[in-house]
Amino acid sequence: MASINIPFTFVVSTSESENLQDLLDDEALILKNKSHEIEPYLNGRCIYLVGMMGSGKTTVGKILSQAIDYSFCDSDTLVEQDVGVTTVAELFQIYGEDFFRDKETKALEKLSGVHRYVVSTGGGAVIRDENWTCMGKGISVWLDVPLEELARRIAAVGTKTRPLLVNEQGDAYTKAFRRLSDLFEQRYKAYENASARVSLENIAAKLGYIDVSNITPAMIAIEAIEQIGHIL
Numbered sequence: 001m002a003s004i005n006i007p008f009t010f011v012v013s014t015s016e017s018e019n020l021q022d023l024l025d026d027e028a029l030i031l032k033n034k035s036h037e038i039e040p041y042l043n044g045r046c047i048y049l050v051g052m053m054g055s056g057k058t059t060v061g062k063i064l065s066q067a068i069d070y071s072f073c074d075s076d077t078l079v080e081q082d083v084g085v086t087t088v089a090e091l092f093q094i095y096g097e098d099f100f101r102d103k104e105t106k107a108l109e110k111l112s113g114v115h116r117y118v119v120s121t122g123g124g125a126v127i128r129d130e131n132w133t134c135m136g137k138g139i140s141v142w143l144d145v146p147l148e149e150l151a152r153r154i155a156a157v158g159t160k161t162r163p164l165l166v167n168e169q170g171d172a173y174t175k176a177f178r179r180l181s182d183l184f185e186q187r188y189k190a191y192e193n194a195s196a197r198v199s200l201e202n203i204a205a206k207l208g209y210i211d212v213s214n215i216t217p218a219m220i221a222i223e224a225i226e227q228i229g230h231i232l
């Protein structure tokens with residue numbers, strides 16, 4: 001495999017909630033045990049998390065990478081470092097979305113040549129066929145989260161973090177929900193191309209939860225491993 005020059009080394013930057021040691025004991029144990037079940041069949045293929053903004057790709061990706069002893073990469077971070085900006089929002093403001101999409105594709109092209117990475121993609125990575133060509137060399141997993149939950153999470157962190165939401169009017173939740181609904185309508189068929197799907201509504205049903213708000217990132221990582229196991 002030709003060595004790909006990725007202009008930085010990744011250290012899995014884990015905040016408190018994204019470190020296996022800080023998960024509930026049973027979650028960490030289940031993650032480790034389930035990871036051992038699939039590891040021999042992964043053959044080092046990268047795992048690409050796809051899904052709408054706010055679906056937890058970056059958060060779950062860090063946990064999943066540690067569980068399966070993979071490195072972690074967030075394609076947005078790769079683009080920010082490549083361009084020399086601090087945030088994607090800043091990049092959109094200076095260079096625009098088309099420039100961002102070209103850089104996003106270049107990042108995925110670079111990543112298509114490495115192994116043993118969990119890659120958290122940006123929510124719009126699914127809209128370009130050339131990105132699917134890159135991700136097709138690995139295993140893609142769609143984190144399918146209800147729009148209300150996406151809007152709640154993004155409102156909690158502030159819509160300024162997502163440049164595609166900033167021009168909407170109204171309170172943070174309403175403008176996030178409105179724009180996310182439009183984007184999902186445009187993209188859901190693209191997300192369905194993923195190798196596997198993690199539905200938070202299905203997890204809630206399995207656990208007897210009334211909604212998805214209490215499903216932790218670790219539970220989602222566990223379900224992702226289960227769904228990957230079904231397609232190996």
Ligand SMILES: Nc1ncnc2c1ncn2[C@@H]1O[C@H](COP(=O)(O)OP(=O)(O)O)[C@@H](O)[C@H]1O
Pocket residue numbers: 051052053054055056057058059060120153154157213215216217220
């Ligand atoms: N399972 C979860 N439950 C509650 N909040 C979550 C969960 N997963 C992620 N979050 C929160 O939602 C926001 C978006 O998560 P992030 O990982 O950045 O998603 P993405 O990379 O898909 O946009 C963050 O504030 C994160 O802390």
Ligand SMILES: O=C(O)C1=C[C@@H](OP(=O)(O)O)[C@@H](O)[C@H](O)C1
Pocket residue numbers: 051052053054057058076088121122123124125161162163164
């Ligand atoms: O949905 C999108 O088009 C985008 C999602 C963002 O990533 P996250 O999904 O990690 O928020 C980031 O790539 C950019 O703001 C565009």
Ligand SMILES: [Mg+2]
Pocket residue numbers: 057058074076120121122
């Ligand atoms: Mg992200």
